[in-house]
Amino acid sequence: MFLCWFVSVLGVSQERVVTIKGSVKEKSTQKPMNNVDIRVLGKRMAQTDAFGDFRIKVSIGDELVISHDSFRTVYYTVKDDQRIDILVEDSPISSGISKDVKRVNEETYVKNLQAAKKSLNKDAAISIEYITKALEAIRDEDSAAEKKKATLYETLADIYLYWNQPDLAIDNYVISIENRFNEQVKIKLGKAYLANKNYQESLQTFTTLQKTQLNSLQKITVFEGLGDSYNGLKEKSKAIKNYNNALSLAEKENQEEAVINLNSKLADVLQDQGSLRKAEEYLGNSVELASRKSKKTSAIQRAKAADFYNKSSSFDKEIQYRKEALEDIEEITEEEENSLSSPSPVLAEDRAITSQVQNYKIANAFAAQSEYDEAIPYLEESIKKAASENDLVVQKDATRKLGEVYREKGELKKASEAFEEYEVIVDKLYIQKEQEISQANLFSRELTKKANRITTLEKDRELNEGRYKLAFQSQELANQQSVKQQIIIYALAGLMILLLLAAYLMYRNMKQQRYANNLLALKSLRSQMNPHFIFNALNSVNTFIATSDERAANKYLTDFSLLMRAVLENSEEDFIPLEKEIELLRLYVKLEHFRFQDKFEYEIIIDPDISISDYMIPPMLLQPYVENAVWHGLRYKSEKGLLSIHINKLTVDSLEIIVRDTGIGREKSKALKTVNQKKQKSQGMSNIQNRISILNKMYKDKVDVFISDLDNNTEGTQVKLILKKSA
Incomplete structure (x- = not known):
């Protein structure tokens, strides 16, 4: 590249500190150069703005270093305090430098995307920050820009879904699909609708997917999603049909985890319909297959089987399965135990696979049969384990049940002591719940803030493009007739309308957020009924x-x-x-x-x-x-x-x-x-x-x-x- 500048010389002292104004633009297009570094060696630094303008304090005789990735570094000695207008144009080495810039952007994109996926299940805020940096590295002129954006918004949605924010996940899966359609992302969108209990939308999503080209595993997921949607809509017969379709494919493809899960879901739906014999067959298949897998999987299915028999008041069978589940829980490996405490919404039901929960439910089964002496040891073990794990919910329920059992036995003193302890635990639980609600609100606000930053980033990208065009037009219109000047005025007016519209949309979003926060606060207050x-x-x-x-x-x-x-x-x-x-x-x-x-x-x-x-x-x-x-x-x-x-x-x-x-x-x-x-x-x-x-x-x-x-x-x-x- 080479440099042309226009300087008017005034005789000033070389020791005097002055503020120099200037600009950097492309010679051929008059397009302003943004983010160009302007340095005074060993002293100060400035950067050009969106209009290519800069200001910097210098002394007469200082040397300016003007650098950017898109052209060769330029050196200029300050002779006076007049404005400096710098015009640059391509040189034979520019294409090579442009390739370097693209390579750096590509490396930045890949590095931050990988970091976002790696930290997905550890820290949502950090993971979203990586997504933001990766998004900043994408240039609109990049031929793969839409594909990259689709991947980033899919990953962002995965983060929100993992951290139990399905509404935000839905929005980002939709944006990902708008940039580039992908069957797997559409399946994830359907699952996000299910997680948010939008059963009609999930049904529509999975129904649409049936018309696309899917592999066998995707078909299993789609049929299961249809079954979940119909089950949520209380259309049990259609749910059973789709679960059976998914089960047939899963058995054919030897997908054991899917087979276990589908057998369990069919058992639940058939039980709701009153078909207990068929339900028990599917339940038996689920437990049998799970017993060959990990202890965690076995414990989960045995606990589900126990819940099944609890619904039908078959308490002896319930107790048997819960005792077997307890044995599995005691043998769960450290890796499986860590997964049970994961914050992932997918594993939320797994957190019930704890010894304190199973002991409590065994005691309930004994109590339902008036076998109070058998129930008491399990309640005491549940309370002890819950206290050691700081599980106040189970500790509260088990303590209350212990008081009821003692009361039924006629041991009123012990019953009174249990109820007094129950009151103490409830007070502790209310404090804990208030803290959890506060933390949840803070977490939600933090995620919303991160989401707004990404939205603002995209709007700023569009706005900067508009500013570049406007600056270029302003330079050309300097020597044109007043008719063309009116066009600029209209463009400015249009831009102002767009800005006002953007401000209105932001205001409306803030109003909706406040409304949502008020609803959350009301729900919290309703849940805090004075005990x-x-x-x-x-x-x-x-x-x-x-x-x-x-x-x-x-x-x-x-x-x-x-x-x-x-x-x-x-x-x-x-x-x-x-x-x-x-x-x-x-x-x-x-x-x-x-x-x-x-x-x-x-x-x-x-x-x-x-x-x-x-x-x-x-x-x-x-x-x-x-x-x-x-x-x-x-x-x-x-x-x-x-x-x-x-x-x-x-x-x-x-x-x-x-x-x-x-x-x-x-x-x-x-x-x-x-x-x-x-x-x-x-x-x-x-x-x-x-x-x-x-x-x-x-x-x-x-x-x-x-x-x-x-x-x-x-x-x-x-x-x-x-x-x-x-x-």
Whole structure:
């Protein structure tokens, strides 16, 4: 290459420091040269921007070193502070240098792609970072650019699917297919839809794949995917047909892992249809084949067989298979044990293959047959193992079951001790779950941030291309008529519209993300139902049993189970009809009154002019306020108090719900709290406040709550809730 420059000389002192402005462009096309290094030896460095411009501080007499991979390094001595315009053109060695640049880009792409795959199951963020670097190494002029992008987006989707983010995996598999169609990627897309429970989309994907050229192994996967899709859509007969097609091919191709898995799936579907004899045949095949494989595979299938017999109440067979599974688990190698703790969503069900889970389920089977003495050792072993593994979920369930078994045996003291330990474990589990939710939110935000960076990278690539064209046009239009200048103005206006559109799309995506975050937060808050009512209820049952009041215990448990069933049915809903919430409230107040008959009476009065079926309310919204009234107000009152719940019509589109008690009041209630209680924040009230805040943001101030002392007195409390009708 050679260099032409145009310099106007002003007589200045060579010692003076000045700021030099300049540009680097191709001579033949006037295209700006981006990322050209401008150095002052031993001092400073700058780079040209997207328009080929640069600024750098120098002293008169300094030597500039101008370098880039696409042309030979140029040296220039600064003579004055005037602008430097540098024009470059191809030289005989340029083609060789261009090949070197392509080679470097290719090496960068391959190196980062391999690193991304290697770190896929270790660190999602690092793996995605490698994908980003590999994507940056792709040039649009590269003939293999689309193929490379397809591979990168496939790998990125594999990362998201491995780390249990199927929605993000779906988006990236689609982008990969758009760049280059590949049957295997389409199969992965179908599996991602299944993982995200989008059964209709997975069915459509696998059905489309049947029309393409597939090898035998791919056909097995497609038939299995169709079976999974129909099973998810509750079309059991079609699921069985496709599972059988997959099984025939798998047996023909000697794919033992697939044969084991398909036999197990057929057993489950046939059991759901009531064909128990056929189901047992497939189940037996699955267990027999698995016993010839690794101990992990054998343990998984035996545990599935045990689950099968549990559904049909064949507890002896269930116990037999679980004991065999326990033997397999004890013989699992270290490598297989590490795979059980893998975070991969594919192995999520494998995590149930632990000794604490199997011991717990064996105990449940014995307890179901009233063989309590046989159940107790397995429960104790499950609790011990779960504690050593910090498996609080199993430890909680096993401890609760141990308390129930002791209670059935009539050993009430041991039962009480078990239930007390259960309460302690539940508190620990709530703390652990809160931490897990926080970590999951952080992990999700980190992955979303990485995904947005890749999207921005692609947009920047397109935007830079537009800037290059715009700069070239601006240079040519300098000597043209005003008509052509208007074309540039229109181009700028169009670019501005594109930028505004991009900003709008980013805003919409952020809004959707906030909405998704709010939904996740609501789900988290709904899952954090305050356990103290359950514990208090169980203690009350213990009291009834201890006083030999079995009729009261049975009556209380019946009503309590009705309340819990209703709570669970409504737990996944943001809003339920007001009439359902009132039914729930009536049942809850009835239970509380049953326990504290000597402390208060209650009344629930509804304005007859209100059509309660027209109003929607968040589930379990009123219960914490009623619970506070009973437990912190009326319970401590010496004489009998009154709890009143009034529902009055305010306007055509709103009503007020007033929860009023004649208890000791908030100030006295605070004074009665222990030091430990004062340090703890009410989880139920906090959750309610957070839920109302989030729901009001999502549904535009639907609920308002006001809490005050009754008649400005030190005794009694009133909670007023304003509920607006749904639009």
